[in-house]
Amino acid sequence: MKKILPLVFALALVSLSFAAPLWETYAAVAVTAAAALLGVVYAIGTGFGINELQMMAKEEFFQLIALGVMVAVFVGANSLIDGISTNPLFTTQTTPPATDLQQAAIATLNSNIADTSTVLGYIATMDQEVSENASASTQCTAVGVGYSVSTCGGYNLLATPISMAGGIAGFALGEQAAMMQLIQVSSEYSLLLLLPLGILLRTFRFTRGAGGLLIALGISMHLLLPAGIIFGSMLGAEFLAAPTSTGQGWNGGCSYADCPYASGYTASPSAPTVESCNAADITGAEDNAVATYQNMRNALDSYLYILMVEATLGPVIALLMFAAGLRALTALAGAEIDVSAISRFV
Amino acid sequence: MVNVIDVSGICMADGSGLSTNFSAFLSGMVVPLCAYAAIATSLLIGAAYMFGTATANARLTTWSKTEIIQLFISLATIFFIIIIMNTMCSVNMQEVAAMFGTPSQPQAYTNVYAAAEDYLNESALYTHDALTVVRYHLEGYTILAYMNAFACEDFGTGVGWGCLFGYSGDNLQPLGGYGALSGALSIFFNALLIAMFTVLNYIFILMFVYSGFVFLFLPMGVFLRAMPYMRSFGALLIALALSFLIIYPLVLGIFYLMGSPGDILLSPPPGLPPVASYDESIYPQQAGGTIAGQLTQAAFTVSADQVKDRYFEPNGANLEDPVGAIEFASDAFIAAVFLPTVALLATIATVAYLARLYGEEIDLSRLTQLV
Numbered sequence: 001m002k003k004i005l006p007l008v009f010a011l012a013l014v015s016l017s018f019a020a021p022l023w024e025t026y027a028a029v030a031v032t033a034a035a036a037l038l039g040v041v042y043a044i045g046t047g048f049g050i051n052e053l054q055m056m057a058k059e060e061f062f063q064l065i066a067l068g069v070m071v072a073v074f075v076g077a078n079s080l081i082d083g084i085s086t087n088p089l090f091t092t093q094t095t096p097p098a099t100d101l102q103q104a105a106i107a108t109l110n111s112n113i114a115d116t117s118t119v120l121g122y123i124a125t126m127d128q129e130v131s132e133n134a135s136a137s138t139q140c141t142a143v144g145v146g147y148s149v150s151t152c153g154g155y156n157l158l159a160t161p162i163s164m165a166g167g168i169a170g171f172a173l174g175e176q177a178a179m180m181q182l183i184q185v186s187s188e189y190s191l192l193l194l195l196p197l198g199i200l201l202r203t204f205r206f207t208r209g210a211g212g213l214l215i216a217l218g219i220s221m222h223l224l225l226p227a228g229i230i231f232g233s234m235l236g237a238e239f240l241a242a243p244t245s246t247g248q249g250w251n252g253g254c255s256y257a258d259c260p261y262a263s264g265y266t267a268s269p270s271a272p273t274v275e276s277c278n279a280a281d282i283t284g285a286e287d288n289a290v291a292t293y294q295n296m297r298n299a300l301d302s303y304l305y306i307l308m309v310e311a312t313l314g315p316v317i318a319l320l321m322f323a324a325g326l327r328a329l330t331a332l333a334g335a336e337i338d339v340s341a342i343s344r345f346v
Numbered sequence: 347m348v349n350v351i352d353v354s355g356i357c358m359a360d361g362s363g364l365s366t367n368f369s370a371f372l373s374g375m376v377v378p379l380c381a382y383a384a385i386a387t388s389l390l391i392g393a394a395y396m397f398g399t400a401t402a403n404a405r406l407t408t409w410s411k412t413e414i415i416q417l418f419i420s421l422a423t424i425f426f427i428i429i430i431m432n433t434m435c436s437v438n439m440q441e442v443a444a445m446f447g448t449p450s451q452p453q454a455y456t457n458v459y460a461a462a463e464d465y466l467n468e469s470a471l472y473t474h475d476a477l478t479v480v481r482y483h484l485e486g487y488t489i490l491a492y493m494n495a496f497a498c499e500d501f502g503t504g505v506g507w508g509c510l511f512g513y514s515g516d517n518l519q520p521l522g523g524y525g526a527l528s529g530a531l532s533i534f535f536n537a538l539l540i541a542m543f544t545v546l547n548y549i550f551i552l553m554f555v556y557s558g559f560v561f562l563f564l565p566m567g568v569f570l571r572a573m574p575y576m577r578s579f580g581a582l583l584i585a586l587a588l589s590f591l592i593i594y595p596l597v598l599g600i601f602y603l604m605g606s607p608g609d610i611l612l613s614p615p616p617g618l619p620p621v622a623s624y625d626e627s628i629y630p631q632q633a634g635g636t637i638a639g640q641l642t643q644a645a646f647t648v649s650a651d652q653v654k655d656r657y658f659e660p661n662g663a664n665l666e667d668p669v670g671a672i673e674f675a676s677d678a679f680i681a682a683v684f685l686p687t688v689a690l691l692a693t694i695a696t697v698a699y700l701a702r703l704y705g706e707e708i709d710l711s712r713l714t715q716l717v
Binding site (some may be wrong): 048050113115117123124126127128129130131132134135136137138139140141142143146147159160162163164165166167170171173174175176177178180181182184185188189192193194196201202206207208209210212213214217250280281313316330 | 446499511526533537597679684700
C-alpha cells in the first residue's frame, strides 16, 4: 500500500488538473474522497489485523485506477466517439449527408416515420372509402310492405384486413417514434450527463452498479442504437436493390413480368383505388367489390417493404443491438445487470 | 407502531439536510431499534465468546471475533446511509444541471429526493396527457363510425319522393371507416394504460421508500447478519435499504434533469394541438350543454363532414392527428416505462452488488423478472 499510495494522490492530482468548472472537477473531488476513504479502510484493516479489509482496499484501489483511466479515456474519447459518429460509412447514408451518426439516424428515422405515416394515411383513407361503400344498403317500403338489401355487402370482408393493417402500421409508427425519442434524448444527454455521471458514480463501491449502468446506457444510446438504425437502413437499401425484391411470383408460379398481382417492393407505394359501389346496381356492386379487393391485393407487397422491413425488422435489429450492447457494456463497466427486462420491450 | 412520515418531508425546504420530522423519525425509531438489535447481537456474540472460552472451543471464539467486526460494519453502514441521505438532501439539482450544462434546467431549487418524485409525477402526468389525446381520438372515431344517414330515393329529380308515401332509399354510414385507425390507436390506448399503471407502481415504490418503512430492514439486517446461516439474508436487507434509499432516487433524479421543462423527454410531439384542447366532453358543449340542445344541433347538421368537424374542429382548429397521438403514446412509454425501469434495474444491480459485499452472493434474477 505504501508503494501505491503516492499513485493515488498522483491520480487525484491528474484528475484535478482538468481544473475546469465542469464535472471533471467534481470527478477529481470524487477520486480524492474515494482515495481518502480507501486509506481509512486500509488503516482500519491494518490496525485491527483484518486481512479482508486490506484486500478490499487494494481491490478498490484498482477500481480507482480504472476510474482514472475512464476519465482520461472519456476526455480523449470525445474525439474517438465523434470519429465513429462522423464516419462517412454512416453519415453518407442520408441525402444530404448528415454531420454525424446521430443526425444520420434521426434523418433516417424521420424518413421512415414519414413513409409509415403515409402508409397509415393510405390505409385510413382506404378504410373510410371501403366502409362507406360497405355500409350502403337500399330499401323500399310502401304501405307497410318492403324490402331491404345490402347490395354492397361484398366490401364488408375488406374491413377486417384493413383494420389489421392499421394496427400493424400504427404499431410500426409507434416503435419508430419511441426510437426517435430515445435518440433525441441520447443526442442531448448521453455525453453531457449520463456518461460523466456514470463515471462519477462508479467511483464509489455502493454506487458502482448504477454508475456502470449509466455508462453502458450512455454509450449504447449514443452509438449502438443509431448505428443499428443505419444498419437497418443499409440492409433495406440492399434489399430493394436485389432482383428478387421486384416480385415474388407467388401467384401460381407466374414469372414476374406476367404476374398480374405482384407490384414489387418499393419505398414509395401508392394508395390502391377503391371502386365506388352503387347500392341500386346489384351486379355492378359485386364486381366493384371484387375489383377493389384485387386493387388491394396488387398493392400489398408495395406496402410490405415499409411495414415489415423498414418499420419492423430495422427497429428490432437496432433495439437488439442496443440491448445486447447494454448488457455487454454493463459487464465491462463492472456492473453485472440482467437487462433481459429491457430486451423484453423489443 | 411504525411512524409513517410525510412523503414530502424527507428534506428541509432550504436544502439544509434532513427535515425535522424525518430526523425525529430516525432518532426516535430507527436508531433505537438498531441500537437494540446491536445490543442483542452483542450479547449473543459475547455469550458465544464466553462459552467458547470456557469450553476451549476455538471455532466459537473465532466466530465471535469475526461477528463483532461484522456488527461494527453493519452499524457503520447505518450511519453511512444517514450521512448520504443528508448529503442528497443538500444537493441542489439546479446546480447539478448547471454543472453539466444541460440544455434546460430546473426552475427552482430541488433536492435529489424531490427531483425523483417530480420526475415520476411528471411522467405520470405526461402519460395521462397522452392517454387523453388517444382516448379523444378513439372516442371520436367510435361515435362517428356509428352515425347513420338515410337518403330518400329521388328518382333523379332531387326531391325525396321515396319517403313521401313510404320509406325508400339508401342507408349509409358515411363515417364508418375508422377501423384501421381505431385498431392502431387501441394498441396504444392499451399500452398507455399499462404505462400509466407502471409509472404509478414506480411512484408507489418511491412513496413506500420515502415513508421510511425500508428503514426497518436495517435493525433486522444488523441482527440477522450476525446470526449463523443468516448472513446472506441480513446482507440482503441492508443492501435493499441502502439501494432503495440512495440509488433509486438518485437515478430517477438524474432522469429528472433530462425531463426539465422545455426538454424533449416530457414534451408533446411538435405539431400536436395543446392537450387542453382535447376536453373530456363527448360533444362540445355549444348548445347550453343540454342533450336536447345537442340533438337539435345534430338534427340541423346537413353533412357528414359537418358532424365530424363538430367533434374534431370544435373551435376551428383541427384536433385530428392520429399520427401525433401515436407518437405521443410512444414518447410516454419511454418516459414512464423505459427510464424508470432502467432506474429500478440500476437499483437491483446495486442490491446484488452490495449483498455480495455484505454477505454472500444472492441470485436476484427472479427479482429482475418482476420488472
